Amino acid sequence: MHNTTPPTGAATAQARGALQIKDAVKSFGANRAVDGVSFVAEASKITGLIGPNGAGKTTLFNAIAGEGPIDSGSITLDGTRIDELKPHRVFSNGLARTFQIPRPFGKMSVLENVMLVPERQAGEKFWNSWLRPGLVARQERENLEKARSIIEFCGLTPVERQLAGAISGGQQKLVELARALMADPKIILLDEPGAGVNPALLDTIVDRIVALNKQGITFLIIEHNMDLVMSLCDRIVVMATGQVIAEGDAATIIADTRVVDAYLGGAHA
Numbered sequence: 001m002h003n004t005t006p007p008t009g010a011a012t013a014q015a016r017g018a019l020q021i022k023d024a025v026k027s028f029g030a031n032r033a034v035d036g037v038s039f040v041a042e043a044s045k046i047t048g049l050i051g052p053n054g055a056g057k058t059t060l061f062n063a064i065a066g067e068g069p070i071d072s073g074s075i076t077l078d079g080t081r082i083d084e085l086k087p088h089r090v091f092s093n094g095l096a097r098t099f100q101i102p103r104p105f106g107k108m109s110v111l112e113n114v115m116l117v118p119e120r121q122a123g124e125k126f127w128n129s130w131l132r133p134g135l136v137a138r139q140e141r142e143n144l145e146k147a148r149s150i151i152e153f154c155g156l157t158p159v160e161r162q163l164a165g166a167i168s169g170g171q172q173k174l175v176e177l178a179r180a181l182m183a184d185p186k187i188i189l190l191d192e193p194g195a196g197v198n199p200a201l202l203d204t205i206v207d208r209i210v211a212l213n214k215q216g217i218t219f220l221i222i223e224h225n226m227d228l229v230m231s232l233c234d235r236i237v238v239m240a241t242g243q244v245i246a247e248g249d250a251a252t253i254i255a256d257t258r259v260v261d262a263y264l265g266g267a268h269a
């Protein structure tokens, strides 16, 4: 049985990682893919972002992660504006994301993929390896230990030497989660963690999200699997045609006829 305790340092128990989206607009030509969106993903909570195909969820995720800036509005993380930052700066501010389709380095092992996550390592400065080889060796050892403990937490130890391109899609999603955890994030954005994942592995993913959230990590999750959304999320934000049409807890969302109408009118069931 692998270790199910979140790795030390992955988060603190204090509430942090509050993400505030205010009047966000993002257009592609005449198409306002994100059309005046405002909501808060509360610190240390799990917020679900749902809506039919084309609602603007991925566009908003990209904007939050710095991969396609909004045209107007603001995005703040714990009160700090992040909407004008490049992706690596958003990342170093404590926001990590995973992708709908995992993007591991397929020709590298699972362990190498997890260890590749950029850190402010001494070894990155070439003179350190010449002037301070002991420091570099120690940091590399600590990095390896951290990667191994995160890999264990994610249940990936049996495949840590395998090529990341050769493991299942569900395991690749766990590799993405492990990579996110290497950065000690305050908030993790998960893009469809349940898509294409077998039920047993899905249980592992859900279990790990819950454990990390208990340690204080905030989650914002795009997911089409409604059972998963309803059981996992403290709060749900529903988007349709670029706008927020409803938000609240699961019971509120289920009872909202605007949500039903949006899904019936959209392509997604």
Ligand SMILES: Nc1ncnc2c1ncn2[C@@H]1O[C@H](COP(=O)(O)OP(=O)(O)OP(=O)(O)O)[C@@H](O)[C@H]1O
Pocket (backbone or CB within 6 Å): 028, 031, 033, 051, 052, 053, 054, 055, 056, 057, 058, 059, 060
């Ligand atoms: N790079 C782009 N260039 C032009 N239009 C885009 C681009 N990305 C998204 N769009 C358009 O923006 C709108 C919102 O798309 P988006 O992918 O954000 O929706 P979504 O809610 O994530 O959908 P899905 O659930 O299918 O992933 C759609 O009309 C889409 O065609």
